[in-house]
Amino acid sequence: MKFKLKSIAWLSAMILGGVLYAAAQEQAKGLNSPTTPSRAPASTLTPTSSRPKLVHDAADARFEGEKRFRANCGRCHMAPHKLPPRMMVTIERHMRVRAMITDEDMRFIVAYMTE
Amino acid sequence: MGLVRRLPDSRPGLYRLHGRCAHCASYHSTTDSFVALERFASPHQYGENLCRVTQRGVVVGKKFSTCVLKIARRRLSAAAAVRRTSFLSLRCTICLIGALLAFAGTPILRAQDQSDTPKPVPVVTGAAGFITTFDAGQPHLGPLISAVILAPLKDRWLIESRDTFESDLTQEPGRSGFHGQVLKEVDYLQLDFIANPYVTVTVGRFLTPFGIFNERFYPIWIRNLQTDPLILPIGIGPSNASTGAMVRGGFPATSSFNINYAAYFSTLSTVSPLDSSRFAGGRLGIFIPNQRIEIGGSFQHLLQDDRSNSFGFHGAWQPPALPFDLRGEYQRSSQGSGYWIEPAYRLSQVPFWQNAMRRTQLVARMQQFWVGAVPSDSLLPANTRQFEFGVNYYFEDGLRAVSSYGRQFSAAGNKNIWTIGLTYRFAFPLGHGDVN
Numbered sequence A: 001m002k003f004k005l006k007s008i009a010w011l012s013a014m015i016l017g018g019v020l021y022a023a024a025q026e027q028a029k030g031l032n033s034p035t036t037p038s039r040a041p042a043s044t045l046t047p048t049s050s051r052p053k054l055v056h057d058a059a060d061a062r063f064e065g066e067k068r069f070r071a072n073c074g075r076c077h078m079a080p081h082k083l084p085p086r087m088m089v090t091i092e093r094h095m096r097v098r099a100m101i102t103d104e105d106m107r108f109i110v111a112y113m114t115e
Numbered sequence B: 001m002g003l004v005r006r007l008p009d010s011r012p013g014l015y016r017l018h019g020r021c022a023h024c025a026s027y028h029s030t031t032d033s034f035v036a037l038e039r040f041a042s043p044h045q046y047g048e049n050l051c052r053v054t055q056r057g058v059v060v061g062k063k064f065s066t067c068v069l070k071i072a073r074r075r076l077s078a079a080a081a082v083r084r085t086s087f088l089s090l091r092c093t094i095c096l097i098g099a100l101l102a103f104a105g106t107p108i109l110r111a112q113d114q115s116d117t118p119k120p121v122p123v124v125t126g127a128a129g130f131i132t133t134f135d136a137g138q139p140h141l142g143p144l145i146s147a148v149i150l151a152p153l154k155d156r157w158l159i160e161s162r163d164t165f166e167s168d169l170t171q172e173p174g175r176s177g178f179h180g181q182v183l184k185e186v187d188y189l190q191l192d193f194i195a196n197p198y199v200t201v202t203v204g205r206f207l208t209p210f211g212i213f214n215e216r217f218y219p220i221w222i223r224n225l226q227t228d229p230l231i232l233p234i235g236i237g238p239s240n241a242s243t244g245a246m247v248r249g250g251f252p253a254t255s256s257f258n259i260n261y262a263a264y265f266s267t268l269s270t271v272s273p274l275d276s277s278r279f280a281g282g283r284l285g286i287f288i289p290n291q292r293i294e295i296g297g298s299f300q301h302l303l304q305d306d307r308s309n310s311f312g313f314h315g316a317w318q319p320p321a322l323p324f325d326l327r328g329e330y331q332r333s334s335q336g337s338g339y340w341i342e343p344a345y346r347l348s349q350v351p352f353w354q355n356a357m358r359r360t361q362l363v364a365r366m367q368q369f370w371v372g373a374v375p376s377d378s379l380l381p382a383n384t385r386q387f388e389f390g391v392n393y394y395f396e397d398g399l400r401a402v403s404s405y406g407r408q409f410s411a412a413g414n415k416n417i418w419t420i421g422l423t424y425r426f427a428f429p430l431g432h433g434d435v436n
Helices: A002-032 A058-075 A085-099 A103-113 B032-036 B078-086 B090-103 B106-113 B213-217
Strands: B004-006 B014-020 B027-029 B051-053 B057-060 B072-076 B123-135 B138-153 B157-167 B169-171 B182-196 B199-207 B241-252 B258-266 B279-288 B293-302 B309-317 B324-333 B336-346 B360-371 B384-394 B399-410 B415-429
Touching (some): A085 A103, A085 B138, A085 B182, A085 B199, A085 B213, A085 B415, B384 B415
Antiparallel strands (some): B004 B057, B014 B027, B014 B072, B123 B415, B182 B199, B241 B258, B336 B360, B360 B384
């Protein structure tokens, strides 16, 4: 019983620490250098003076999306045919849970697969 | 816009902020855990409390807008923050995790919900296949249909299920033709709640996240070789699945690597074919996207029978410059231990017959199994080594011909294992309506 409690406590503490650390990093990154992809036209993705964007235009977003697709999805399977956007969003939600893809990677991949 | 309290000293560091309102006399405090992990000098939010700590001071907004806070600061060293964490009791840890599930990352998800991402539709996807196996000369015909039903609910929920219909048709003495029963299985039926970008909560019947093969490489359209690894039954329960609850997620730890984790509890179920054992465990992995390297480990504690522990390690590598995969696992339990290593190479870089070569994949798998102290029906009864080689040909993305040859060396007898077959992956929307 003691061993079980200690194991659960250690496991929980590890998860908690990782989540908090990532949350802090994500928030700092989100406020200082947002990298969130958008499905908006390329003109709305141009960098601003106060917050430089990682994604400069549609070509960069596509490149980043493809890179992340190959790194994450390509670990297990080949690239599927392009599916309709609303189907792809469902499948990405499924794969986010199954393959534990990060939130940021998922958004890049969805933008790439539904463009 | 709230009040601005100027701070005389705004050195970046770890701080705790607390104070009492001069009007309502309420005591307000930021939680230690939030502050201890954030830089004092960078603007940020504390969950629902919209306080922003900037170089100029503390901007107090919304909930605190009617309060005049006398900010007291105490600088915490990083070591003190770690010490504080280590003294957390189990109950505090669980409470904090509960709070995290509810609040951490809520602003990020809210922003995400407002984006112009298309609304998801229910989808049926999965695979169909026909695999013929010659096991020690005995032919087995294996038709199989495995359908994954995905039903998204609102922005954060997903119901998913995989249902498999398969048969193992064999020749029976004294009868002509092949005979067998159709097995109907619910591999998993789970409800997922994406609580925030770092945590997904799953309840129901789910594939046990012990190692990587059961969760990720099991479907016939994904696996490179159609035979199961010898150590697959270790740690995944009597029907490859658990019945209970799980938290899991993946997040970027630094700019160079991501962390993924899963922690779960399964209860005892004797309802066949939805049976499961009572155990708890977890898996932790690190993924380096630039090098495409993934390593991790799994742990499980059985809460019944011999109350034994199981653990395992897994790894995968895909060099970006080569169409090459390398996967492997090592697992150990009281029932047995073993490993498998599986390299696969797509011949897309071969300079001749490119149209055919780029569709061809060569695969090999080396594996070994050692019997443990506790006998198991699902594992082999004797120490075994097995080598397999295979060739896969991709007609298109979803349609593939597979073949392999394997040789098994065991104290119970050596044998050859041949497989040949076709696999097909499908996906279509469920119901009518616009899918664009």
